[in-house]
Amino acid sequence: MQQEGIFSAAHEERISCQDCKEKSCAAAVLNLHEIDRIDENRAEIDFKKGDIIVHAGTMISHIIYLKSGLVKEYIKTGDGREQILQIVKKYSYLGMSSLFGDRINHYSYAALEDIKVCYIDLNVFTNLIRENGNFAYEILVSVSRDSLNNFHRFMSQAQKKTYGRVADAILYFSKFIYESTEFEIPFTRQEFADLIGMARESTTRVLIKFKEEGILDLEGRLIRIRKPELLQQISKIG
Numbered sequence: 001m002q003q004e005g006i007f008s009a010a011h012e013e014r015i016s017c018q019d020c021k022e023k024s025c026a027a028a029v030l031n032l033h034e035i036d037r038i039d040e041n042r043a044e045i046d047f048k049k050g051d052i053i054v055h056a057g058t059m060i061s062h063i064i065y066l067k068s069g070l071v072k073e074y075i076k077t078g079d080g081r082e083q084i085l086q087i088v089k090k091y092s093y094l095g096m097s098s099l100f101g102d103r104i105n106h107y108s109y110a111a112l113e114d115i116k117v118c119y120i121d122l123n124v125f126t127n128l129i130r131e132n133g134n135f136a137y138e139i140l141v142s143v144s145r146d147s148l149n150n151f152h153r154f155m156s157q158a159q160k161k162t163y164g165r166v167a168d169a170i171l172y173f174s175k176f177i178y179e180s181t182e183f184e185i186p187f188t189r190q191e192f193a194d195l196i197g198m199a200r201e202s203t204t205r206v207l208i209k210f211k212e213e214g215i216l217d218l219e220g221r222l223i224r225i226r227k228p229e230l231l232q233q234i235s236k237i238g
């Protein structure tokens with residue numbers, strides 16, 4: 001998306017960055033002058049569920065901040081299948097690891113529900129990183145935390161079999177995404193299987209088994225965890 005298109009699609013009426021209650025931890029350490037620099041060089045855009053926000057292989061032209069909703073980060077494998085790397089929650093920046101690499105988006109991002117994002121001018125953002133150590137530190141913490149979480153999740157997934165992988169995925173949504181034992185999976189069974197690198201049929205079979213054993217309730221995409229300790233044990237033993 002070109003800069004002209006982004007800013008022409010922006011809301012005519014918007015809340016200023018100073019008054020925004022959806023700031024990131026990094027933006028919260030900026031002074032008023034720095035906040036105004038971002039405010040003067042950003043555009044706020046709405047996306048519908050299923051919209052592609054970023055395509056892998058494109059150049060990074062703006063920093064994208066997720067103000068609300070959930071986004072999936074994914075890549076396409078050699079056989080054309082989708083591998084979901086992580087679910088990104090609100091108050092996060094998209095594609096920061098690519099920014100500090102070769103400035104090419106290595107992952108694609110798509111909205112899992114209706115979302116709101118801010119496109120921030122790339123030069124303004126990177127200059128703030130250079131000028132404000134506290135801001136740079138918060139960005140570094142965010143990038144490092146995401147990298148470590150993904151590393152440990154993929155290492156754990158690689159060492160586990162079917163039941164352990166599905167248990168891991170359910171706990172991932174419960175602990176990190178929704179922070180609740182009752183939640184609605186934001187995508188299809190196929191996408192759920194793509195998240196853990198399994199076939200859809202195998203994933204569905206395990207979910208039904210967990211339901212039959214009283215570990216969870218399953219109603220369409222709605223999951224209620226009934227026995228979190230047992231689910232945690234299944235995750236641990238793989």
